[in-house]
């Protein structure tokens with residue numbers, strides 16, 4: 001199978017060119033047109049994006065999302081690879097579930113699935129899952145995301161085991177006892193609204209604990225790899241920055257919603273803004289953005305967390321946490337931060353950066369590289385219309401906003417996974 | 422009875438954010454008229470005839486519901502009671518679904534109580550009808566604050582320059598939050614007081630509000646002292662050493678009232694734990710206006726209903 005995409009520019013270049021793809025590999029640039037010809041309309045081409053943190057809700061919660069809708073949404077967002085979280089029903093702690101998910105995803109022709117598996121049985125935090133079997137079945141990461149690894153000893157054992165398998169453990173860093181019943185950032189807004197608050201210290205305290213576990217193991221000559229998910233506070237980022245200076249195996253991700261929204265949004269009591277960890281203050285958002293600039297934040301991830309509309313229409317206490325916006329992540333980042341961060345940096349944070357966190361080869365567009373790529377229309381302003389989402393979750397904080405930088409073509413493994421009509 | 426001529430009158434009472442001092446004063450003024458109605462042999466006026474008001478109580482409160490329902494009936498409204506305990510809400514039906522179904526019964530206004538802050542806002546949003554917040558989570562209980570303000574005004578003729586001290590579990594209190602929002606709009610100062618664990622520092626950011634953990638400092642110069650209900654669970658929640666320890670320190674009693682203004686009155690939103698947050702003497706003594714609050718509550722609720730549903734701009 002051969003495809004030629006014409007009229008495109010490589011990131012960082014103004015020159016129009018074309019790329020030819022054969023059997024899932026980039027055959028070359030500016031070759032004579034061959035096979036199916038797709039007009040890129042002057043769009044900008046980059047390696048397909050990599051998502052390290054998406055909730056695809058399969059198995060068991062497919063009223064919220066399933067592999068077909070979630071991976072189609074990912075492809076529409078320009079993603080070629082998606083790591084899905086294991087807090088499903090049942091939990092992905094069984095090699096058979098990993099295998100069946102991979103088999104099903106392989107038939108869909110959408111974004112590529114890379115399942116994360118639970119670190120502990122049932123994500124209960126008390127006993128390790130069969131990490132070796134899970135890796136052999138195809139799991140790429142271990143995490144109890146959605147839960148918070150209260151048992152530090154079990155986390156430590158998990159980090160050691162994962163490291164021996166060459167794997168990363170990612171953590172939802174929040175001290176559950178400090179968070180208590182908090183459903184939004186604790187501060188002036190939560191107190192004025194009378195909504196139970198979740199203090200910034202709940203995140204920082206847990207990050208500090210986990211870093212010391214990593215440091216303790218490193219001091220014994222046992223380096224491990226800890227990845228802190230969806231970092232939301234300035235203080236926790238400072239702790240990670242410091243850990244990196246100490247040479248520890250600690251990485252972290254930040255979500256676009258924590259960069260673009262603050263707890264002020266909760267004043268409408270709309271549960272669409274309820275996320276875990278919660279939206280923080282402008283000072284936190286500014287600090288996280290600075291972390292993206294100076295490299296102390298390793299990569300971006302969306303924490304795509306679909307729910308049904310009915311669930312999100314409950315009150316703030318009862319509604320579940322999460323925003324599902326894998327389709328908007330790039331346009332949102334490019335529209336808001338294209339000027340300040342630059343296109344190349346944003347692309348890197350969504351491609352090479354997550355690959356480095358995982359220890360995967362960095363994606364490139366060079367001849368001979370795997371043909372995973374995305375073409376963005378960087379100029380056309382479009383309104384965000386949730387009804388057009390491929391995701392089953394048809395609500396978003398950015399509905400009605402005008403964004404630019406929309407993906408128009410996503411190619412995964414040399415095949416078209418998404419094409420904007 | 423006359424409604425004050427005001428512009429852009431809100432058609433809901435969720436909290437006091439959209440409410441001007443003039444409009445709030447009009448509600449208090451109207452309550453004077455409603456009290457006169459309650460003194461008549463026939464305690465009923467036709468103001469709300471033909472309107473259907475739904476009390477949607479997702480959280481139990483017989484007292485508050487009775488007060489609202491009586492207020493509505495005395496204005497000749499039809500009252501429909503929706504108690505969530507026996508409904509599909511407990512089976513996970515969304516708030517929106519519930520309200521949309523109720524709206525099909527041609528409800529003209531809602532009186533809402535809910536365990537989650539902001540739920541009354543959502544009912545207003547989903548129904549498009551006037552909503553009176555009868556208490557949502559820790560957020561607001563505006564008619565309680567209005568009746569508190571009214572009771573203080575009854576005593577002193579005005580709220581201007583008066584100080585109201587509120588003692589107890591401020592953190593979990595919608596009554597404290599609503600009073601902290603309302604009283605400064607009417608010219609009064611609010612002092613919130615309680616153990617540090619029950620006194621969120623960020624509440625001090627509200628205009629006209631100061632915080633203290635010292636009860637004597639709180640009541641010094643106060644014209645009214647309000648005790649908030651203290652719940653047993655605060656001990657198991659780790660907020661307190663013991664109820665006795667709390668009572669020894671923060672109880673509103675004669676000794677503490679000795680530090681207040683000489684004619685200062687005692688308030689309590691009820692129901693009371695006598696001899697915990699308030700001594701029996703203070704609750705039942707000559708300074709107490711606690712039963713007066715109950716009577717004023719009905720007049721205030723009639724006034725609010727009238728203002729929202731009948732009053733013309």
Ligand SMILES: [Zn+2]
Pocket residue numbers: 145146172229230276277
């Ligand atoms: Zn998480």
